[in-house]
Structure formats: structure tokens, C-alpha cells
Amino acid sequence: MIEQGIAFVPALSGLGCPHWNEDAKAAWLGLSLSTSRQDLAQAVCEGVALRVAEILDEIETKCPVSSVVKIDGGLTKSSGFCQFLADVLQRTVELADFSEQTSLGVALLAQETTGETINLNIPTRHFTPTHNHAQSRKAFSKARTLVENWAVPEI
Incomplete structure (x- = not known):
């Protein structure tokens, strides 16, 4: 959506890493009467991916x-988010076909502590840059930059 002029800048609790401006607020830019819910959802996904790119940079x-x-x-x-992220990063993006990665990490730490071995073969999906x-x-x-510099006027 950003290429069509609609952007969402995620800053729901301030503009965090790598900018560290706690006063910044999230914002939608470029909305019009023809903006659809699908456009808004896509702009959110793109905004998150573009922030990830800033952090990785x-x-x-x-x-x-x-x-x-x-x-x-x-x-x-x-899949649209994953592909856009791969495109923005110009890197392969890999994700496990297992959504509970946090609990898996805890299990692997417990395994390391006990000296036990857990053999895992979790299938993965890959997204490679296409654009x-x-x-x-x-x-x-x-x-x-607009979001970071915008301040609500005092009333």
C-alpha cells in the first residue's frame, strides 16, 4: 500500500528501536474515502515489515x-506479509510450520539443562525475494520522519 500512497507507521507505544522517541504516536498517512479495510490491513503488515527492515539495518x-x-x-x-518482508529485506525469510516457537525454546533450554537430547525435524517454509x-x-x-516530528498542539 505504501507504493499507492497509504502508510501505517507502527508506534503504538512510541517509536521504539532504532529511533527511541517515546513521544511519537502511530499514524495512518494517505487515507482517502476509497481506502478499504483490506488496504488498512495491508498497510499495517507493510509497516511492520518496513520497521523490521529499519531494525535489521x-x-x-x-x-x-x-x-x-x-x-x-x-x-x-x-504469506503476503512473509513475502513482502523477504522483498523488503532482500533476504530469504524462513519460518517453521510450528507456531509455538516460544514454548519450543523453553523445552530446548530444559533439554540443555538436563543433558537430554530432543531430535526435532520441524518443517520450514521459505520466502525468497521476488521484488x-x-x-x-x-x-x-x-x-x-513525519510521525516522529509531528506533535499534538497544546490546547
């Missing part, structure tokens, strides 16, 4: 990041 200034990015969580149920969203990244950066 910042991390890479300090240390290299694997060429494959592993993700989990509720948004991984959306370069450089323009989306530039547009999102501008939208984020």
Missing part, C-alpha cells in the same frame, strides 16, 4: 546478520 551497522532471517509469530500466518521495494523503504522513511 541498524543491527548490521554493528554486526553481520545471517542471509536467512528466521521469523515466527502471528503475522507469519500471512525490490527500495521505493517503499524510502517512502516509509519519509512517513516515519
Whole structure:
């Protein structure tokens, strides 16, 4: 949606990593009377993916990041989100076909503590970049700057 001029900048509890502006608020930009619920949902997914890209860029200034990015969580149920993230990152995105990664991590830590071995073969899905969203990244950066600098006037 950002390429069509609709953007969502996630800052629901301030503009966190890597910007650290707790006063910033989330915002929709570019809405019109023709904006649909589907457009809003897609803009949210794109906004999250573009924020992840900003964070990964910042991390890479300090240390290299694997060429494959592993993700989990509720948004991984959306193939559109996963593909957009792969495109924005220009990296392969991998997700396990097992949604309870947190509980699996706890089980693996317990296994490590007890010295037991758990053999797991959890199938994964991969999304590889098919499109370069450089323009989306530039547009999102501008939208984020607007959100970061916008302040509610005192009444």
C-alpha cells in the first residue's frame, strides 16, 4: 500500500528501536474515502515489515546478520506479509510450520539443562525475494520522519 500512497507507521507505544522517541504516536498517512479495510490491513503488515527492515539495518551497522532471517509469530500466518518482508529485506525469510516457537525454546533450554537430547525435524517454509521495494523503504522513511516530528498542539 505504501507504493499507492497509504502508510501505517507502527508506534503504538512510541517509536521504539532504532529511533527511541517515546513521544511519537502511530499514524495512518494517505487515507482517502476509497481506502478499504483490506488496504488498512495491508498497510499495517507493510509497516511492520518496513520497521523490521529499519531494525535489521541498524543491527548490521554493528554486526553481520545471517542471509536467512528466521521469523515466527502471528503475522507469519500471512504469506503476503512473509513475502513482502523477504522483498523488503532482500533476504530469504524462513519460518517453521510450528507456531509455538516460544514454548519450543523453553523445552530446548530444559533439554540443555538436563543433558537430554530432543531430535526435532520441524518443517520450514521459505520466502525468497521476488521484488525490490527500495521505493517503499524510502517512502516509509519519509512517513516515519513525519510521525516522529509531528506533535499534538497544546490546547
